Amino acid sequence: MQRISIQRYRNMLSPRLSVKIGCIVVAATVCIAMVVATAASGPAWLQSAHAIQLFWLLPILIAAFAGLLSMRACRVATSIESELLRAGESGSWRKARPLVSSGPLAEGWNALLEQACGRSQCALPESENSGHLTGTNHLMARALRSLPMGVAITDMQGSIRTANLPLVALVGAEDIESIEQTSIYETLSLTSLPDSQDAEKRLDSNARSVTLQLRRGAETGDGVLRVTRNRLAGRDGDADGFVWLIQDITQQVISLEARDQFLNTASHELRTPLANLKAYAETLAIAEGIDVEQQKEFCNIINDESTRLARLVDELLAVGQMEAGSMVLNRSDIEFSRVLQEAIDYIRPNLEKKHQHLEVDISPKLPIYVGDKDKLQAAIINLLGNAVKYTPDEGEVRLRASCTEEGLCIEVQDTGIGISADDIDKVFDKFYRATDTRVANETGNGLGLAFAREIVRRHGGDLTVQSELNSGSTFVMLLPAQEKPRNAGRRVE
Amino acid sequence: MPFMGAVYLHGLPIPTLGEKSLMDDIRILVAEDDPVFRRVIVFTLKQLGFVVDAVSDGHQAIELLQQGRYDLLVTDHQMPQCSGLELIERLRDLQAYAQLPVILCTARGLELDKRTLLERYQLADIMHKPFSPRLLADKVRHQVQRCEASCATH
Numbered sequence: 327m328q329r330i331s332i333q334r335y336r337n338m339l340s341p342r343l344s345v346k347i348g349c350i351v352v353a354a355t356v357c358i359a360m361v362v363a364t365a366a367s368g369p370a371w372l373q374s375a376h377a378i379q380l381f382w383l384l385p386i387l388i389a390a391f392a393g394l395l396s397m398r399a400c401r402v403a404t405s406i407e408s409e410l411l412r413a414g415e416s417g418s419w420r421k422a423r424p425l426v427s428s429g430p431l432a433e434g435w436n437a438l439l440e441q442a443c444g445r446s447q448c449a450l451p452e453s454e455n456s457g458h459l460t461g462t463n464h465l466m467a468r469a470l471r472s473l474p475m476g477v478a479i480t481d482m483q484g485s486i487r488t489a490n491l492p493l494v495a496l497v498g499a500e501d502i503e504s505i506e507q508t509s510i511y512e513t514l515s516l517t518s519l520p521d522s523q524d525a526e527k528r529l530d531s532n533a534r535s536v537t538l539q540l541r542r543g544a545e546t547g548d549g550v551l552r553v554t555r556n557r558l559a560g561r562d563g564d565a566d567g568f569v570w571l572i573q574d575i576t577q578q579v580i581s582l583e584a585r586d587q588f589l590n591t592a593s594h595e596l597r598t599p600l601a602n603l604k605a606y607a608e609t610l611a612i613a614e615g616i617d618v619e620q621q622k623e624f625c626n627i628i629n630d631e632s633t634r635l636a637r638l639v640d641e642l643l644a645v646g647q648m649e650a651g652s653m654v655l656n657r658s659d660i661e662f663s664r665v666l667q668e669a670i671d672y673i674r675p676n677l678e679k680k681h682q683h684l685e686v687d688i689s690p691k692l693p694i695y696v697g698d699k700d701k702l703q704a705a706i707i708n709l710l711g712n713a714v715k716y717t718p719d720e721g722e723v724r725l726r727a728s729c730t731e732e733g734l735c736i737e738v739q740d741t742g743i744g745i746s747a748d749d750i751d752k753v754f755d756k757f758y759r760a761t762d763t764r765v766a767n768e769t770g771n772g773l774g775l776a777f778a779r780e781i782v783r784r785h786g787g788d789l790t791v792q793s794e795l796n797s798g799s800t801f802v803m804l805l806p807a808q809e810k811p812r813n814a815g816r817r818v819e
Numbered sequence: 820m821p822f823m824g825a826v827y828l829h830g831l832p833i834p835t836l837g838e839k840s841l842m843d844d845i846r847i848l849v850a851e852d853d854p855v856f857r858r859v860i861v862f863t864l865k866q867l868g869f870v871v872d873a874v875s876d877g878h879q880a881i882e883l884l885q886q887g888r889y890d891l892l893v894t895d896h897q898m899p900q901c902s903g904l905e906l907i908e909r910l911r912d913l914q915a916y917a918q919l920p921v922i923l924c925t926a927r928g929l930e931l932d933k934r935t936l937l938e939r940y941q942l943a944d945i946m947h948k949p950f951s952p953r954l955l956a957d958k959v960r961h962q963v964q965r966c967e968a969s970c971a972t973h
Contacts, residue, residue: 766875769855
């Protein structure tokens with residue numbers, strides 16, 4: 327209401343062009359008449375020849391001033407005229423440009439153009455001239471095309487006025503024309519989605535800015551959109567509407583869910599050894615009637631559990647690095663026979679505890695390999711450790727290392743419980759432990775193999791498994807041949 | 820009721836002869852997949868004088884439950900093959916164990932909806948790992964007392 331009254335007031339203050347020029351001419355005529363009358367009947371000193379000469383000059387000045395004023399009054403009209411002429415010459419009315427000026431005439435012209443072209447070209451800073459304005463428009467149009475998100479402009483009812491190409495691709499339409507004038511609610515199928523009720527409620531609200539997250543199906547993999555709806559800024563009236571930003575955030579949501587899953591499992595895995603530590607320590611501290619042997623055993627369990635916890639933390643960090651893709655390999659020259667011997671020494675106590683036999687067959691002609699010694703060794707220890715863990719007492723574990731055409735091949739074979747066909751595809755998954763009760767009876771966190779395979783893959787190789795239930799498993803670590811080993815001639819210490 | 824007189828100043832009191840005769844009748848089944856933790860729970864409960872059997876997953880637990888009579892079940896939440904909740908669901912279908920008090924141990928944190936679980940599975944209690952064995956002992960004793968009390972009134 328207030329805006330309208332201001333508009334009327336301004337209309338009153340700026341009368342029509344003809345009235346303006348008429349007023350100027352009348353005012354000039356009156357001024358000249360007064361000057362002449364004063365000259366004819368003025369006091370005696372005015373009658374001198376010198377003064378009369380001046381009096382002739384005055385009407386000329388007044389007439390010139392009136393001329394200037396009329397030209398100024400016609401300024402906007404002249405601009406419109408020249409735009410029309412330009413458009414006429416080029417043969418297309420679309421060439422006519424909006425004016426950068428205030429006043430009802432200029433605004434009327436701009437509104438006319440805007441309606442005719444169906445585009446808003448008027449809302450630009452006054453300091454820019456009209457040539458610059460079309461340049462900016464082109465740039466804006468290009469920017470909209472290059473945005474990684476869909477943009478649509480609708481009226482208040484949601485009917486699409488225009489959209490950019492990414493939106494067309496996002497909704498799977500053929501071109502912009504095919505979705506123009508359709509309802510954005512239908513185009514995005516907002517009404518038939520799993521969480522449409524909540525969406526409708528939010529969109530019905532009168533908020534200036536609404537942001538929604540929409541699933542396009544029952545599963546996250548079906549797609550998730552982030553829809554932001556904002557009121558169009560600027561003048562009220564026929565340009566009212568919404569601008570919509572539509573982003574496909576499926577990948578982000580999937581990775582967030584994976585992270586949550588990982589955190590959940592990790593905290594679960596951490597609580598298990600913690601629970602053991604607490605339970606045994608407390609039992610030792612307060613329970614009565616425990617003999618010395620049992621006390622010793624409980625202390626050993628506490629020791630084992632702390633080792634398990636520490637290893638778990640290490641592996642969790644490594645897996646976290648794997649997830650983030652930030653694992654760094656500290657490459658150096660590796661002499662594999664030495665690395666393997668160290669791994670065997672590390673595992674030997676467990677081996678002896680179970681009276682198992684280890685058969686070692688390391689080819690003497692292993693080449694110097696460039697890789698991360700510590701991580702590869704940890705991977706080999708994991709494989710050997712598993713072989714010992716899942717092979718019954720008196721069983722046999724074989725470690726073979728050879729150099730083939732494909733590269734360096736390290737094989738760990740056991741005569742253990744084996745892996746069932748159901749489990750074999752999943753043994754490399756993080757936190758996966760086979761459903762076999764003989765596996766459940768051993769401590770483990772399901773990270774060792776995932777970690778080992780990631781290490782080998784980061785070196786360009788692969789870790790594979792062959793297994794038969796109840797007769798044993800063979801893990802094969804293949805590291806690709808390196809064509810030009812650094813410092814090929816030098817022995818490594 | 821001799822039970823009410825039990826004072827646990829130092830956590831796990833050695834049961835007196837009077838209590839022991841009662842405790843002997845109480846049979847507890849423990850289902851827990853981690854062998855180390857299973858052992859300490861069994862140890863704790865045996866110290867109290869209960870008769871304790873232990874299994875490593877839900878299937879075995881169901882088998883044992885069908886074979887014999889148990890007065891209380893202590894089960895882990897996550898177990899391979901048959902989880903604790905599956906076990907409880909199948910347990911409630913058995914006529915004899917529809918009202919069996921069950922204590923659920925879980926390594927899950929606060930993300931668990933405790934109230935819904937308690938109501939839906941009619942759990943006696945939920946214990947979050949890591950927990951003190953003394954606390955478990957207290958809860959088990961509490962359940963046994965309640966059981967005794969209700970048996971006495973009926």
